[in-house]
Amino acid sequence: MDKSTAPIGLFDSGIGGTSIWKEIHNLLPNEDTIYLADSKNAPYGQKSKEEIIELSFKNTEYLLEQNSKIIVVACNTATTNAIKELRAKYDVPFIGIEPAIKPAAFNTKTKTIGILATKGTLSSELFYKTVSSLEGINVIEQVGYNLVKLIEEGKLGSPEIKELLEEYLNPMIEANIDHLVLGCSHYPYLVPQIREILPESVKIIDSGEAVAKQTKAILEKNNLLNTNSHKNKNAFYTNADTTVLKSILNNEYEVLNKDF
Numbered sequence: 001m002d003k004s005t006a007p008i009g010l011f012d013s014g015i016g017g018t019s020i021w022k023e024i025h026n027l028l029p030n031e032d033t034i035y036l037a038d039s040k041n042a043p044y045g046q047k048s049k050e051e052i053i054e055l056s057f058k059n060t061e062y063l064l065e066q067n068s069k070i071i072v073v074a075c076n077t078a079t080t081n082a083i084k085e086l087r088a089k090y091d092v093p094f095i096g097i098e099p100a101i102k103p104a105a106f107n108t109k110t111k112t113i114g115i116l117a118t119k120g121t122l123s124s125e126l127f128y129k130t131v132s133s134l135e136g137i138n139v140i141e142q143v144g145y146n147l148v149k150l151i152e153e154g155k156l157g158s159p160e161i162k163e164l165l166e167e168y169l170n171p172m173i174e175a176n177i178d179h180l181v182l183g184c185s186h187y188p189y190l191v192p193q194i195r196e197i198l199p200e201s202v203k204i205i206d207s208g209e210a211v212a213k214q215t216k217a218i219l220e221k222n223n224l225l226n227t228n229s230h231k232n233k234n235a236f237y238t239n240a241d242t243t244v245l246k247s248i249l250n251n252e253y254e255v256l257n258k259d260f
Helices: 018-027 049-065 076-089 101-107 125-132 147-152 159-174 187-197 208-221 243-248
Strands: 008-012 033-037 070-073 112-117 138-143 179-183 203-205 234-238 255-257
Touching: 008 018, 008 049, 018 033, 018 208, 033 049, 049 070, 049 076, 070 076, 070 208, 076 125, 101 112, 101 125, 101 179, 101 203, 112 159, 138 159, 147 159, 147 187, 159 187, 179 187, 187 203
Parallel strands: 008 033, 008 070, 033 234, 112 138, 112 179, 179 203, 234 255
Antiparallel strands: none
8 A cells, every 4th residue: 555645743742843843844845744732741851751651652643543654753852752662662664853962062162062951851861872972072951941831831932931041041151062952842942032142153953954854764765755746734733722833833724622
C-alpha cells in the first residue's frame, strides 16, 4: 500500500511545536499534516519520565489512528525522555528534537554557551550524554521555569515573561556566552524578547530547520515523500482552549478541540 500521501503527524505538550511544524510545512509544502497540542497536560518539563512516556504513547496512538506515516516528536522534553521507548514500541519512523548543543559548541569562540530548556530536558540521560561528550566547553544550563505556562496562557510579549528572561539570561551574559541554545520548541516564540536582552554578538540557535531537513531525509529514505502537487490539508487539534493555538497560527487554520 502506498503510504506516501498519508499525513505527517506531530505532537507537543502544547502550542510550541508549531515552531517545528512551520519549518516542516515550509520545506515540504506537498505534505498533509496533523498536529496535536496536548495543552491539557502542559508543561511536560515538570513531569516524571514515566508520565512523559505515557503521554507520548497516548499522543502517538492517536496520530497512528489518523494514519500518520511518520511522527515528529515536536517537543524537546518528550524526545529526550521517551524517543527510545517510542521507537521500541511502534513500527513507524520517529523524528525527535534535541537541543542544538553540538553546533553551538563547535562554533563558540568564547568556549562558553548557554542553554535555556525545561527541567525535563536538562535532567534527561540523553542531554547528560550530549553535554558530557563536549571537551573544554563551559555549558551554562538554565531551566526556563514558568515560560511554557505563560506562553500557553497567551502571554507572549508580557512583562512577566520579560522579567523571567532577564533573570535567566543575565547570568549567561555575565559569563560571556556567545551562543544561546533554545532547548524547548516553545522558546522560538520568545526570540524577539530574548533579542532585546542579549548582546547582538550572541547567536541564538533552535532546532526547527534541522528537524525539517531530517524529516525530509527520512521520508525520502523510506519512499514516503509526497510528490503529488495538491492543496495540502493541515489539521490542528488541542485538548484545551483553542484560542492561543489559533493565534499562534495567525488565525489562518481551523483548530479543533478534541480529547485525545
